[in-house]
Amino acid sequence: MAALLPTAGGTGAPVDAPPASPPAGMRARRWVPYALLAPGLLWLIAFFIVPVWQLFAASLWDPNGSVETGYAMTWSWSNYATAWDMFHVQFLRSLWYALITTVVCVLLAYPLAYAIAVKGGRWKNLMLVGVIAPFFTSYLVRTYSWKAILADTGPVVEFLKWIHVLGPDGRLLATEFAVIAGLVYNFLPFMVLPLYASLEKLDVRLLEAARDLYHGPVRSFLRVTLPLSMPGVVAGTLLCFIPATGDYVNAQLLGGPNTQMIGSVIQSRFLVVNDYPIASALSVMLMATILVLVTIYVSTAGTEEVV
Amino acid sequence: MRSLWRWFAEKWVFLLGLMLLGYLFVPIAVVLLLSFNQPGSRNTTYVLDFNDLHFTMDNWTNMCGAAGLCDSLQRSIIIGFCATVLSTILGTLISFALVRYRFIGRGATNTLIFLPMATPEIVMGTSLLTLFIGAKLPLGFLTILIAHVMFCISFVVVTVKARLAGLDPRLQEAAMDLYATPWQAFRLVILPLVMPGIMAAALLAFSLSFDDFIITNFVTGTSGYDTFPMFIWGSNLRGIPPQVNAVASAMFLISFAFVIAGQLRTRRRSARRAATS
Known part of the structure; x- marks a missing residue:
């Protein structure tokens, strides 16, 4: 995922290439790398791999158990069928919302990243600061702020009513539009940064060469700029799609009952209803779906720089 | 015109x-x-x-007029600080191993680093909660810290790795040719050069930890150890104080x-x- 973060130097050195020759005197001590890895990897194994395994186990617990009586391991694969029957609407809706969010993010982020990387000139760094500026306030506060902007008496609704796009009872909150708008806003920087990183490496002389070969601006964009920025598009897509699928903050604050996403379902199943088996099954389904989609996507988009 | x-x-x-x-x-x-x-x-x-x-x-x-607001800020800063220090140390060690050594299991390590970044937060939250319930670990400061360090490590590794990979390996050889011990070469040559990367990683880790809500919401439980995002979420029903x-x-x-x-x-x-x- 090295391509995701624009490094300060921007040297563009291949990050994953192992050193050509390890410094002399280090080759002898083979245990050194393992000693360096051990603490961090153990942390990840204990608090990422083991819990996911535990979650998988919990998804097969007896669905009739409860927190008070405890859960028995009954290998209830039927939990998955139950979970699908109950919540496939929210599940598919989340994937759909995340897809729209990602597409809109690409469409908005591309011109922004291009403007910074190619046309930014001396304003480049300042504009980059602007891209990460939303992170300086809290995620929840930003989303609440959108709630205020899109509120029924807020300026956006008033304006849309005035130009008769919305009827007199029309509203934006609790609609799909509000949820997706919130998701797009919150994940846009994650699309801009990797796109910027790959556009920044773009050699302007290639565009001049394309012009010399009588390519118009559209053709040289489609045949030179776009293909060369694909690693950025791929990385940004992952950074946008994955968190958007599991998000429940936007759906909860900006949406209504008809825009509930799978994250809200999992959250309330776990923390409110305490229905661990079904909630775990939903989580496992979500993770598996995303891993499959990501694997397919990365192998078709065909860039190695992502991982 | x-x-x-x-x-x-x-x-x-x-x-x-x-x-x-x-x-x-x-x-x-x-x-x-x-x-x-x-x-x-x-x-x-x-x-x-x-x-x-x-x-x-x-x-x-x-x-601080709003009850609980400043307490939650203080908790967020404490958690953010501890999580940053721990995850920066652990992640930097991993990136040194990955960039400067060749060893069996490199691919598996890279996958293990990548996986938490490719997993939706809600899955990590639910799985950690399942683990903590199973282990009968009381929810609170410790569980929040464990979770935050976990999801910060990968981002630290990626950031420090990018800086380290841009370093010329001959710098260390040059230092050792000038009779520096490996430790001196590391401390006087490599570390200062990698420092900007480590600082960037630490800043990233702090902001990730400080702003995390989705995972924290799962591992806080009813312990009352509410961080700033948890405070905002919690006051949703009563009305969020304008402060x-x-x-x-x-x-x-x-x-x-x-x-x-x-x-x-x-x-x-x-x-x-x-x-x-």
Whole structure:
């Protein structure tokens, strides 16, 4: 995922290439790398791999158990069928919302990243600061702020009513539009940064060469700029799609009952209803779906720089 | 007219970029505006009604006036600090191993680093909660810290790795040719050069930890160890105190000032370098 973060130097050195020759005197001590890895990897194994395994186990617990009586391991694969029957609407809706969010993010982020990387000139760094500026306030506060902007008496609704796009009872909150708008806003920087990183490496002389070969601006964009920025598009897509699928903050604050996403379902199943088996099954389904989609996507988009 | 058209043809991408940047600032501007607003009787903190704004400085002068707000900020800072220190150390060690050594299991390590970044937060939250319940570990400070360190490590590794990989391995050899011990070469040559990467990773880790809500919501439980995002979420029902906007605005202004100051410093330094050479 090295391509995701624009490094300060921007040297563009291949990050994953192992050193050509390890410094002399280090080759002898083979245990050194393992000693360096051990603490961090153990942390990840204990608090990422083991819990996911535990979650998988919990998804097969007896669905009739409860927190008070405890859960028995009954290998209830039927939990998955139950979970699908109950919540496939929210599940598919989340994937759909995340897809729209990602597409809109690409469409908005591309011109922004291009403007910074190619046309930014001396304003480049300042504009980059602007891209990460939303992170300086809290995620929840930003989303609440959108709630205020899109509120029924807020300026956006008033304006849309005035130009008769919305009827007199029309509203934006609790609609799909509000949820997706919130998701797009919150994940846009994650699309801009990797796109910027790959556009920044773009050699302007290639565009001049394309012009010399009588390519118009559209053709040289489609045949030179776009293909060369694909690693950025791929990385940004992952950074946008994955968190958007599991998000429940936007759906909860900006949406209504008809825009509930799978994250809200999992959250309330776990923390409110305490229905661990079904909630775990939903989580496992979500993770598996995303891993499959990501694997397919990365192998078709065909860039190695992502991982 | 013609020259105006040409100017526009030349600049339209840049102007579009500026408009998009403006869009990113819209909610921040609203938070700043609302931080000076006294919510009226029929007005809650998060309604933007230009006909119903009442200027006040109370939210700024009396930030801790909202019960629990400053306690939650303090918790967020403590958790953020501990998680940053731990994850930066663990992640930096991993990136040194990955970049400077060849060993069996490199691919598996890379996958293990990548997986947490490819997993939706909600899955990590649910799985950690299952683990903690199974292990009968009481939810609270410790479980939040464990979770935050876990999801920060990968981002630290990626950031430090990018910096390390740009380093010339011959620098260390040169140092050792000049009779530096491996430890001296590391401490006096490599570490200072990697430091910007480590600092960037630490900043990233702190902001990830400070702002995390989805995972924290699962591993806090009813312990009452509510971080700042948890405080906001929790006061949703009672109504969010307007001071939250002042705190968020202050956070924004302080970080923004720091980053801009850093930018100006590098710009001045590079200008000086250009002048001397």
